[in-house]
Structure formats: C-alpha cells, structure tokens
Amino acid sequence: MKFDVNEDIRVARTIPSEFYHSEEIFRNLKSMFNKSWQFVGNTDLLETCNVHPGILLEGMLDEPYILTKDRGRIKCLSNVCTHRGNIVCKEACDTKTLVCGYHGRQFSVDGKLKFMPEFEEVENYPGPGDNLPEIETGFWENMIFVINDRRCELADLTGPMADRMGWLPLDKFRFKPELSRSYEINANWALYCDNYLEGFHIPHVHKELNRELDYDEYHTEAVENVVLQIGIGKGDEATFDLPVSHQDQGRNIAAYYFFLFPNMMFNFYPWGLSVNVVEPVEPARTRIQYLTYVWKEELRGKGAGSDLDKVELEDGEIVESVQKGVMSQAYDRGRYSPTRETGVHHFHLLLQKFYG
Ligand code: FES
Numbered sequence: 001m002k003f004d005v006n007e008d009i010r011v012a013r014t015i016p017s018e019f020y021h022s023e024e025i026f027r028n029l030k031s032m033f034n035k036s037w038q039f040v041g042n043t044d045l046l047e048t049c050n051v052h053p054g055i056l057l058e059g060m061l062d063e064p065y066i067l068t069k070d071r072g073r074i075k076c077l078s079n080v081c082t083h084r085g086n087i088v089c090k091e092a093c094d095t096k097t098l099v100c101g102y103h104g105r106q107f108s109v110d111g112k113l114k115f116m117p118e119f120e121e122v123e124n125y126p127g128p129g130d131n132l133p134e135i136e137t138g139f140w141e142n143m144i145f146v147i148n149d150r151r152c153e154l155a156d157l158t159g160p161m162a163d164r165m166g167w168l169p170l171d172k173f174r175f176k177p178e179l180s181r182s183y184e185i186n187a188n189w190a191l192y193c194d195n196y197l198e199g200f201h202i203p204h205v206h207k208e209l210n211r212e213l214d215y216d217e218y219h220t221e222a223v224e225n226v227v228l229q230i231g232i233g234k235g236d237e238a239t240f241d242l243p244v245s246h247q248d249q250g251r252n253i254a255a256y257y258f259f260l261f262p263n264m265m266f267n268f269y270p271w272g273l274s275v276n277v278v279e280p281v282e283p284a285r286t287r288i289q290y291l292t293y294v295w296k297e298e299l300r301g302k303g304a305g306s307d308l309d310k311v312e313l314e315d316g317e318i319v320e321s322v323q324k325g326v327m328s329q330a331y332d333r334g335r336y337s338p339t340r341e342t343g344v345h346h347f348h349l350l351l352q353k354f355y356g
C-alpha cells in the first residue's frame, strides 16, 4: 500500500481506505506499536497493592506485564513464568513473593527467581534467564509508560504536555476506577484517532458540547509526535485558572486535548484529566480504555468536560458509520480542510513515516 500523503495539506489526499480494514496492514502495525511508548496508568495503581498485572495492547501486542513496587521503586516485569510460560500474577495484590500457579516457581517482586521445586539436579541453574525480564518504563510525573523496543525518549513525547500542563499538581489527581471503563467499537483504531483529531465535526455530531465551545476559536497545533487541540469556552465559567506566567494566560480555555502518537489521548479539563488509550483489537474492532483522574470534584459537572459519556457515545456511533463507508469499494481517499483538519493530516503523515 502506498500512503502518498502530501506534506502540503492543500493538495494532499487522505490515506488509502485499505489502511482501515486490511488484515495484512493490521498485522504489520505490530512493529510500530512495539516501538511506541504506551500509557499503563498512574502510580495510584500501586498505592495499596505492590503488584498490578495487565496486558499491553491486547489484540495488537498481547504482552503480559506486571507493574511492581519494591521499596518505593516502580518497575514493569514480564508476567510470563520463565519455566514453561504460564502467566504468573493473575490479580493486583500486596505480596513479597510471586508464585507461579503451574509448578510453583517463585519470584521476588523485583523479578529475581527465589525458588523452584524439583530443580536440584538442573545444571547451570539458576541463570539470568530464570528471572522475570524487565520491560522498560518511563515516567511523566506520576504517569507510567512502558515500551517494548525503545527508539525514542519518553520526554520527547510528553514534552509538549509538560510545557503546557506542568503547573498542574498531577500528584493530587486521583484515579477513579468507578468513573473509568473500557468499551469496544466496530471500527478501525485509526478512524477513532482521525475523528479525535479534528473539532470540525463538533457542531454536527456533538450538539451539546458545541454549546460550551467557541467553534471559531478552536485551535490545533502539531509538534512532532504530538497534536494539541485547544477548546475555548464560550464564557469564563468552567475554564482553566492559569498561572500568571502561562503562555495561554488571558484565554478562556475549557479543554486541552493532547494526542500522543500513535494511540493515546490526554484530555485536561479544569476538574482533572481523562485519558483514552486506543487499543487495536482487529482491523475493524477497537477497544478504548477510558481512564478518569479527578483533581477538583466540584468542577466535574461543568463545561466542555462535563458529559463525556455522551460525547464518547456520539463519537463511537459516527466512527462506526465511517467504518462502513471506508470498507466500500466506491471510496478510497478524500481531501482535507486546511483550516479544520491539520490534526488529521499530521496524524496521517506520522503513520506514513512510522508504519512499517
Ligand atoms: S510454568 Fe511456572 S512453574 Fe512451571
């Protein structure tokens, strides 16, 4: 498949529709996701438990991992037993020893092999290959990211977010499992991202959100692997109270929407943060992890960040409708609006650069 997306948005055509449904393209994306930083949660996950298992991008990377906290230090380990490959840790808990439920191999929470029954006669044992391998982690404040095959620094990705949002006390943002969920839609992951990357559809698809935001002032900027969209409120109610020295001081900002390539969205509202992790499951199936971090509970019902469930539902519906369209033989590529779709164009250029 040839992307052939022109750098000049005025002449560019969108990526071929094949990208959104081909099995082969979907399989080839694995290498791109392997080299990308992935958000796995904030340090609240290890507040009451010192081990927390998960699967990295289930459906795409399928990498079982455990976040562990050992004497204050957070690490990410493989959750695959070094004996014969069973999954070691099944649920988050507080423990000194990880015990594999298959034949009883034991590991300490830093991943070191501790004990294995019936292995007295085994030669050259234990060796480094008997410990649980470490998966590389990176942090932005209390946010935890992991990567399988690191080619770039996490700070390059989170830098634009740190520049603008660094003034926020992220350590006071509490993860709210009861306000978080995961759901699936029948559409390609990149269509979900395309849709996220423009405010062009807001007046048509999100009638209520449109009452909160000033459409003419909606602003998009793209820097390397990040796209930032800024939603300006119609009034100054439910907007950010920015520090005096902040670059956006004087603007009525209702929301900062950061897209971190290839699949993460960090949406800051005056009440806190909502993160979307977009997980490709199949070419036309996507899981969205929707994680909520609350800072100022009293502001949660107000402004652009108030009825997010409704907005998500509306986005899910439109994206599923587009999936049906891009699978048609009658459609291949479209064009971009130079005033409203610079974010989508930038995303497509990044796909063109990193895919394969
Ligand atoms: S697979 Fe874990 S002890 Fe055998």
Ligand SMILES: [Fe+2]
Residues within 6 Å of the ligand: 195, 196, 201, 202, 205, 206, 311, 315
């Ligand atoms: Fe939307």
